[in-house]
Amino acid sequence: MKTLTKIFLVSTAVAFIAVKWRPSHFDPESLRGARVLVTGASTGIGEQMAYHYARFGAQIVITARREKVLQQVVEKCLSLGAQKALYIAGDMATESDPDKVVEFSLEKLGGLDYLVLNHIGPTPLSMWKGDIEYARWLMKVVHVWSYESGTSKGSLVIVSSLLGKVPGPFTAPYSATKCALNGFFGSLQHELAMKNSNVSVSICTLGLIDTEGAMTAIKLVGIVTNLPASPASEAALNIIKTGATRQAELYYPWKIFIMTLTKDWSSTQSHYNLLRTVPTPYLILLT
Template sequence: MKVLLLTGLGALFFSYYWDDNFDPAGLQGARVLLTGASTGIGEELAYLYARLGAHLVLTAHTEALLQKVVGNCRKLGAPKVFFIAADMASPEVPERVVRFALDKLGGLDYLVLNHLGATPAGTRSRSVQATRWLLQVNFLSYVQLTSLALPILTDSKGSLVVVSSLLGHVPTSFSSPYSAAKFALDGFFGSLRRELDVQDVNVAITMCVLGLRDRASTAEGVRSSTSPLPRLPEPPAVALLHLPGGEPSIQPPQSGGDTNRDTSELVAVAQDRVIKTERDNRESLPAPGNGHNSGRGDTVAASILQMRKLRLREVV
């Protein structure tokens, strides 16, 4: 009886928190500024907003990719779609992006922050230069965009959506500057949500925490970050062979065997073990649940709530 009661309570609890009361009509005509919209999750979010009839301003680093996404959004039925190519590594760019969005849309209902940057070419991953660049792109630009858009979102009782990563909660090898930026996002927006609650400001803040993914680029990043193993010494000409129930005997090396494995093969084996260890560590973590944390008055952006139902293309 107790088991049945606990099972029933568990099912009720799950259904309550998993309830999806999203109304697609609520996105009809909504004014959305979406960053990082040229590929991956940002691209798919743009298409979903377009299908739901939102007015869009899309931004990303590469103009050619943005033009393709804009064309697809128009085909999907978006009433208005504008784009602005922007490099968030430049501190003056966020203000230009927000002003462009306000000029084209006349206001904002949703600000979706999804852009990110990897370590720039020609820098060491843990150098001060690389860390400063990553913090500007992955954290400070988020703060700038939020500060500029918050008064407009306050007027419209809008929503702020921040796409983050599990690396902002769990440290992982070979990601120290990137992880630091994601931890900063969690701290800043978690505190901001509470500040707005105290001030009775009806702006919803949703943190979308994405899990880690096994990708070729991830594996290559680990390979490039590990050091080659030294060459093993030459094997002895003879070896002792222990047989069950018998005396040790002298055995010559077997002909045709690889007695001098190439260093590159040994490195590959060692690096594959590093990758497997990271994967095993991730699999042992508890499930992140819904993947979002909502604040008061949260009218969460539809696309984020629906992400668990989408089959998103692999993010390169």
């Protein structure tokens, strides 16, 4: 137990220094007039990112499946100061819509400075029941193919989850897709660096966020947790700053970095016991 405590204290210190004290050179003016595409932007974190970009005076295209909701988000973006705000309804689970969305953005904005990939597929929280077809659809079509199809345009900001690094219960297909995202874009980061490319890739690992979808999912499954959910607006702002400063990674809230450090250093049961002492979410991390 003493060893586990030492590991926890050391990892906490490392996480705090590496994440909390990391210098930030974010210049809000750098986003004025920036051309941005945000996927999954009708609600939750994507919606909040659209509002922040609007306040910074960016030119924004947002996309999601629900056209009426997108119209409302665009109207608010314009009222907040966006130089331009447009929407295109699209289903990223289809083969044609991802390309259509990117082409629309390029045509309307004249290029893309930031491509923020935030969409996810419908992901019910439940024990794994062997639904191979659903898992295959979620993995191949929604998360992997549609994300990868956007890697040729703009600086990439990828919204991922702690479940892509520390799998938890009730989320087997979801965890698999996030692992795939981390692997693909982590590899892409190295390849771009080898080519001295000016394209940046920022992978944002999030914990529990207080989006309507995440909170509803917790209630439906009946999970009881005293772990606080972080505000979507703050998460969105941190994601934007990470992309604007071209940082390779973001852990939000910063405490979840501890979990990625300690997950392989103790037994599963000890790890769960340790997590109970850390005021940060583990079980449900859908964003």
